[in-house]
Amino acid sequence: MPEGDAVHRTAAKLRRALDGHVLTRSDFRVPRHATADLSGRRVLENLSRGKHLLTRVEGDLTVHTHLRMEGSWQIFPARAWLPRGDQVRLVLATAEVQAVGIRLGMVDLLRTADEDRVVGHLGPDLLGPDWDAEEAVARLLRAPERTIGEALLDQRNLAGIGTIYRAETLFLRGVWPWRPVGEVNDLVGLVSLAQRLLEANKDRAGAVTTGDRRQGRERWVYGRAGRPCRRCGGRISRGEMGANPQERLILWCGHCQPR
Numbered sequence: 001m002p003e004g005d006a007v008h009r010t011a012a013k014l015r016r017a018l019d020g021h022v023l024t025r026s027d028f029r030v031p032r033h034a035t036a037d038l039s040g041r042r043v044l045e046n047l048s049r050g051k052h053l054l055t056r057v058e059g060d061l062t063v064h065t066h067l068r069m070e071g072s073w074q075i076f077p078a079r080a081w082l083p084r085g086d087q088v089r090l091v092l093a094t095a096e097v098q099a100v101g102i103r104l105g106m107v108d109l110l111r112t113a114d115e116d117r118v119v120g121h122l123g124p125d126l127l128g129p130d131w132d133a134e135e136a137v138a139r140l141l142r143a144p145e146r147t148i149g150e151a152l153l154d155q156r157n158l159a160g161i162g163t164i165y166r167a168e169t170l171f172l173r174g175v176w177p178w179r180p181v182g183e184v185n186d187l188v189g190l191v192s193l194a195q196r197l198l199e200a201n202k203d204r205a206g207a208v209t210t211g212d213r214r215q216g217r218e219r220w221v222y223g224r225a226g227r228p229c230r231r232c233g234g235r236i237s238r239g240e241m242g243a244n245p246q247e248r249l250i251l252w253c254g255h256c257q258p259r
């Protein structure tokens with residue numbers, strides 16, 4: 001699942017392709033907005049809020065999309081054939097390009113003035129201009145008994161972390177994923193580290209947390225179940241966190257992240 005850094009890159013891609021350009025065609029392939037037509041309207045800006053994408057269009061309209069598990073936005077030349085089948089959920093075309101939303105987990109059209117309805121619940125965006133570590137910690141501490149692993153994925157606390165950055169941040173801080181939030185030392189340091197990891201990866205794909213971009217050396221624990229810990233040599237564990245059906249993958253080192 002794309003995390004905040006990947007969504008941030010997607011917004012930048014849409015910005016380069018669409019910002020300032022007039023739409024010549026729109027094609028919403030979702031029942032709710034099947035008749036919507038944005039042609040003739042200029043795209044004002046594209047931005048990300050956590051893992052949400054907002055495409056603001058002239059006339060107080062915002063296209064709200066979310067990549068969810070396997071969605072993406074791809075840019076094609078104006079006259080290119082698009083992928084066939086039902087994977088295309090949305091097309092926003094200008095005279096030069098077609099921005100194509102593929103397998104998007106969410107496509108919505110709303111008034112720009114109503115954006116808070118879809119992103120207003122989000123905590124501070126780790127890659128946003130409003131990032132505020134103290135505010136993120138205050139939100140985490142509203143439920144001090146909750147496990148830190150679950151709390152970090154809750155986008156109402158802070159927006160942008162997925163399973164990769166959760167696992168890597170907790171490893172680097174030596175925190176057992178099931179430790180209650182209220183018992184974690186230096187939460188400001190923890191969320192600030194997560195922010196730096198996303199920041200370091202926002203301009204290129206790969207989610208590198210070790211500082212080593214070579215294949216197979218990019219991360220400490222994520223994707224390394226059963227393999228030796230890079231710090232202690234112990235075996236990396238793999239499990240799931242969260243209540244059914246919301247379980248999400250977690251990886252950790254039982255020695256470096258003790259109970």
Ligand SMILES: [Zn+2]
Binds near residue numbers: 229230232234254257
């Ligand atoms: Zn270890």
